[in-house]
Amino acid sequence: MLKYQSRELKATRLGFGETLVELGHENPDVVVLGGDVTGSVKTDLFMKAFPDRFLSVGVAEQDMMGTAAGLAVAGKIPFASTYGEFAVGRPFDQIRQSIAYSRLPVKICASHCGITVGPDGATHQSLEDIGLMRLLPHMTVATPCDYLETKKLVRASIGWKHPIYIRFFRDNTPVFTGESTRLEIGKADTLIEGTDLTIIACGLQVWEAILAEEVLASEGISVRLINMHTIKPLDNNIVLKAASETGAIVTAEDHQMQGGLGGAVAELLAQNIPTPQEFVAVRDTFGESGKGDELMRKYGIAKDDIVKAARRVLARKK
Amino acid sequence: MTKKPGVGEIQVIARQIRRDIIKMLMISKSGHSGGPLGLADIFASLYFDVLSIDPQNPRWEGRDYFFLSAGHLCPVWYATLARRGFIPIAELTTLRKINGRLQGHPAPPWTHGVPGAEIASGALGQGLSIAVGCALGLRLDKKPNRVYVLHGDGELDEGQIWEAIMTAGHHKVDKLIAIVDRNQCQIDNRTENVMELEPLVDKWKSFNWHVLECDGNDVAEFMQTVRQAQELKGKPSVIIAHTLMGKGVSFMEDDYRWHGVPPNEEQGKQALAELGPTPYGDFVEFDWERQPVEIGVK
Numbered sequence: 001m002l003k004y005q006s007r008e009l010k011a012t013r014l015g016f017g018e019t020l021v022e023l024g025h026e027n028p029d030v031v032v033l034g035g036d037v038t039g040s041v042k043t044d045l046f047m048k049a050f051p052d053r054f055l056s057v058g059v060a061e062q063d064m065m066g067t068a069a070g071l072a073v074a075g076k077i078p079f080a081s082t083y084g085e086f087a088v089g090r091p092f093d094q095i096r097q098s099i100a101y102s103r104l105p106v107k108i109c110a111s112h113c114g115i116t117v118g119p120d121g122a123t124h125q126s127l128e129d130i131g132l133m134r135l136l137p138h139m140t141v142a143t144p145c146d147y148l149e150t151k152k153l154v155r156a157s158i159g160w161k162h163p164i165y166i167r168f169f170r171d172n173t174p175v176f177t178g179e180s181t182r183l184e185i186g187k188a189d190t191l192i193e194g195t196d197l198t199i200i201a202c203g204l205q206v207w208e209a210i211l212a213e214e215v216l217a218s219e220g221i222s223v224r225l226i227n228m229h230t231i232k233p234l235d236n237n238i239v240l241k242a243a244s245e246t247g248a249i250v251t252a253e254d255h256q257m258q259g260g261l262g263g264a265v266a267e268l269l270a271q272n273i274p275t276p277q278e279f280v281a282v283r284d285t286f287g288e289s290g291k292g293d294e295l296m297r298k299y300g301i302a303k304d305d306i307v308k309a310a311r312r313v314l315a316r317k318k
Numbered sequence: 319m320t321k322k323p324g325v326g327e328i329q330v331i332a333r334q335i336r337r338d339i340i341k342m343l344m345i346s347k348s349g350h351s352g353g354p355l356g357l358a359d360i361f362a363s364l365y366f367d368v369l370s371i372d373p374q375n376p377r378w379e380g381r382d383y384f385f386l387s388a389g390h391l392c393p394v395w396y397a398t399l400a401r402r403g404f405i406p407i408a409e410l411t412t413l414r415k416i417n418g419r420l421q422g423h424p425a426p427p428w429t430h431g432v433p434g435a436e437i438a439s440g441a442l443g444q445g446l447s448i449a450v451g452c453a454l455g456l457r458l459d460k461k462p463n464r465v466y467v468l469h470g471d472g473e474l475d476e477g478q479i480w481e482a483i484m485t486a487g488h489h490k491v492d493k494l495i496a497i498v499d500r501n502q503c504q505i506d507n508r509t510e511n512v513m514e515l516e517p518l519v520d521k522w523k524s525f526n527w528h529v530l531e532c533d534g535n536d537v538a539e540f541m542q543t544v545r546q547a548q549e550l551k552g553k554p555s556v557i558i559a560h561t562l563m564g565k566g567v568s569f570m571e572d573d574y575r576w577h578g579v580p581p582n583e584e585q586g587k588q589a590l591a592e593l594g595p596t597p598y599g600d601f602v603e604f605d606w607e608r609q610p611v612e613i614g615v616k
Binding site: 052053056057060064065067068069070071072073074075076094096098101102103138 | 383425426428429436437438439440441444445446447448449450451452453454455456458459477478481482484485488489
């Protein structure tokens with residue numbers, strides 16, 4: 001039996017857009033920058049509610065990041081939002097110098113991340129963004145796993161004093177996290193307790209891991225599942241505890257294997273508790289057009305891939 | 319400083335800033351000469367007259383915001399900040415040195431940098447977006463602070479600059495004054511050989527900016543132009559300030575090869591002789607028979 005149930009299908013980006021409006025009512029310093037894809041990333045909701053605090057910069061992501069930095073200098077709370085590839089890949093140098101090195105609390109909110117953006121094809125499938133943002137000193141990197149967690153994460157970012165990158169997705173996806181669960185940036189959640197191995201997942205792979213756990217449990221395998229919504233700073237304690245208690249790790253993400261969640265976990269384990277680890281991630285390739293679920297299967301980041309990775313890592317476990 | 323200095327005194331301060339730049343570069347043996355020397359008059363005018371600032375409280379809420387977009391020009395900024403009391407004058411010996419605050423390209427104090435810097439700059443073309451964002455934020459709060467941003471002319475090759483020019487025009491950010499150091503030189507060659515910028519005035523105008531021009535080495539004319547820009551409403555303003563790269567040092571003037579190199583000892587000595595001493599005095603005296611001796615920094 002599934003340990004978590006999908007109550008409905010709802011998009012993470014909608015959680016972002018709705019929360020911006022709530023925060024706009026609560027805090028007059030909240031401002032939102034628009035890069036001409038406001039309907040897609042759901043900042044149109046804020047634009048309609050607070051037209052004066054919505055600032056259009058056109059299709060100009062480099063300028064968007066700089067303008068957001070300037071708004072932060074003036075004491076505002078800026079949210080800069082567009083598609084993942086254009087929120088990170090295009091303005092990387094602007095984020096590096098004007099936001100990260102300048103250490104300004106800008107919120108970079110990227111929708112349409114990962115391969116599940118699907119039909120738009122590889123140009124729009126950001127599979128490198130976690131790695132790029134994780135490389136930057138001062139930068140926090142977070143990715144919610146469903147609509148509700150997106151709402152909590154965006155709300156928590158208001159009080160976060162560091163620049164933060166929040167990564168979410170286009171598609172309607174299962175809502176399964178609890179209404180009342182508290183979210184704290186940098187503190188991961190153990191969704192399922194287990195002893196044979198630990199799956200550490202982020203974003204949409206958390207749901208895939210819930211599906212995978214059911215299969216593994218039916219084979220008598222006791223799986224621990226951790227939702228790593230914050231990739232940087234990584235919750236070191238929960239990872240090290242999982243490694244010492246279960247002795248085998250699977251990481252799962254909608255991102256290149258290099259530099260993502262799996263890399264972050266491996267860097268930590270190698271220095272502390274070397275542990276067999278299998279990576280469920282995209283393997284050094286660009287994507288292509290297709291449906292999100294088709295692409296997840298073809299590129300090896302769906303439920304079945306997590307199940308296989310779990311069996312592999314158990315075989316390696318001493 | 320209780321009373322603003324007059325034009326004549328600002329000219330002397332500018333000359334001392336030039337001396338400071340030469341000495342800083344001789345000590346660091348690394349850094350940019352030509353651009354900073356050409357900008358001494360503008361920086362002296364800004365920090366000793368134009369800007370509302372408090373050196374004792376660089377983050378004072380009522381301050382005018384100043385952004386140096388072309389970060390490599392920082393020797394003139396550091397010398398000015400020192401002479402204006404933001405940092406000890408003796409600290410100028412630490413340019414580009416480890417454990418110092420005078421980074422090769424500037425950073426704010428909370429990331430190894432210098433009081434008075436609001437952001438990091440060095441990768442070109444980013445400062446205007448920041449200035450526009452800052453001005454928009456101040457406008458949302460109905461604050462009267464002005465925002466100034468200084469660009470090199472070669473920097474205008476960067477695409478982001480034109481994105482920001484468009485954004486500022488679109489949002490009619492009229493508390494914003496951009497200054498372009500139009501010295502016609504960049505690192506490789508003269509600007510028009512590397513990438514044609516002209517007709518520069520028409521370009522800014524067509525993006526819905528007020529455009530003013532002045533001699534950026536004439537303190538009185540520059541300050542008058544700034545005051546004129548402050549009165550203009552409804553659009554952002556840009557001052558195209560025509561300057562002479564390397565101003566005050568004959569063998570550096572208008573020569574793009576002095577963009578990114580420091581003077582050696584002999585060249586520095588000649589430069590100081592040409593600039594002549596001022597009543598303000600240098601931050602370190604060189605004994606030409608020996609290596610420069612650093613003096614303590616608190």
